[in-house]
Amino acid sequence: VRPDALARGIGQMGLDPIVQLASLAAVTSRITLVATISATFADPFTVARQLSSLEHLAGPRIGWNLVTSLGGDANHTAPRSTDSAGRWRRAEEFLDVVESLRDSFRADALVIDRDSGDFADPGLVRSIDHDGENFAVAGPLTTPSVRAGRLPLLQAGDSDSGRAFAARHADMVFCLSPRPEISAELRTDLAVRAEVAGRGRGTVAVLPGLSLFLASTRAEAWALYVSAEGHAGADDGDDGQLAGRIDRAEQGGRHWTVIGTPADAVTAIEERAVAGSIDGFIAFPGGSLGSARLLVDEVMPTLRERGLVG
Numbered sequence: 001v002r003p004d005a006l007a008r009g010i011g012q013m014g015l016d017p018i019v020q021l022a023s024l025a026a027v028t029s030r031i032t033l034v035a036t037i038s039a040t041f042a043d044p045f046t047v048a049r050q051l052s053s054l055e056h057l058a059g060p061r062i063g064w065n066l067v068t069s070l071g072g073d074a075n076h077t078a079p080r081s082t083d084s085a086g087r088w089r090r091a092e093e094f095l096d097v098v099e100s101l102r103d104s105f106r107a108d109a110l111v112i113d114r115d116s117g118d119f120a121d122p123g124l125v126r127s128i129d130h131d132g133e134n135f136a137v138a139g140p141l142t143t144p145s146v147r148a149g150r151l152p153l154l155q156a157g158d159s160d161s162g163r164a165f166a167a168r169h170a171d172m173v174f175c176l177s178p179r180p181e182i183s184a185e186l187r188t189d190l191a192v193r194a195e196v197a198g199r200g201r202g203t204v205a206v207l208p209g210l211s212l213f214l215a216s217t218r219a220e221a222w223a224l225y226v227s228a229e230g231h232a233g234a235d236d237g238d239d240g241q242l243a244g245r246i247d248r249a250e251q252g253g254r255h256w257t258v259i260g261t262p263a264d265a266v267t268a269i270e271e272r273a274v275a276g277s278i279d280g281f282i283a284f285p286g287g288s289l290g291s292a293r294l295l296v297d298e299v300m301p302t303l304r305e306r307g308l309v310g
């Protein structure tokens with residue numbers, strides 16, 4: 001991350017997801033809290049402990065968005081594989097270690113018997129003694145996991161190795177799909193790959209990112225977009241470049257983007273859903289808090305009325 005990029009725009013700025021989700025766990029009861037964690041730079045024992053700790057706060061409402069990171073080498077000590085196959089191999093081992101650790105000490109092993117002095121059933125707490133290509137981890141985990149079985153998993157990364165990983169392990173895939181045919185192709189490909197992996201065609205849901213600039217009129221929505229984009233990058237103030245950005249948004253050069261009214265957003269989402277190119281979306285309401293409010297108060301209820309979301 002370049003210092004000037006942080007000085008001029010929100011870009012990569014953010015809170016640590018585990019800390020943020022721990023606080024959200026206290027004030028929510030129905031949404032699932034999904035942390036993005038990099039299998040390239042994080043440490044599996046720490047991650048298993050964090051996710052199991054979050055599970056104590058949120059119950060079964062937790063998940064993991066597993067990424068392998070495009071950059072970040074300059075900030076982390078963990079060695080980063082130069083090729084995508086190596087990164088996804090590491091991710092596979094990482095996931096295996098985390099799941100094994102979570103299984104090594106489960107809450108149902110707890111006895112907590114003052115009379116006998118037994119805290120947990122010794123037969124249900126075990127080492128994992130993992131010794132693999134990237135990690136050596138003895139276990140057991142020191143935080144009991146609440147849920148038996150694996151965590152709901154999102155994946156992001158579109159290479160051949162990334163797709164192979166997703167087909168074997170992911171429940172959902174977060175993708176970049178400015179045009180509907182991109183996620184449609186991914187959806188078909190993942191269905192075939194998942195079937196080959198023995199999981200069944202419909203097991204991997206495809207969720208493209210969706211940038212939303214919403215207002216009660218299209219003109220206001222465009223004004224919101226223009227002002228947000230004007231502040232969003234290093235080329236702030238250059239009209240030519242800003243016009244180029246708007247063009248790209250219209251043609252969909254980055255994430256799928258809707259600039260308009262809540263009804264426009266519903267139409268756009270419905271079109272892709274009916275065409276079979278998406279199973280859902282990951283919304284980024286932008287430009288103002290008003291965009292987020294319109295998403296929650298108008299777009300989502302209308303999608304629900306139309307039977308497009310549960």
Ligand SMILES: Cc1cc2nc3c(=O)[nH]c(=O)nc-3n(C[C@H](O)[C@H](O)[C@H](O)COP(=O)(O)O)c2cc1C
Pocket residue numbers: 036038066067068069070084085156157158159160161162163174175176209
């Ligand atoms: C839609 C999308 C979102 C991503 N989000 C993140 C992220 O938040 N953090 C991160 O470190 N990497 C993120 N990545 C990077 C991927 O995990 C992956 O490392 C990258 O796409 C290269 O993987 P590949 O070899 O499969 O193409 C994201 C990738 C995509 C496509």
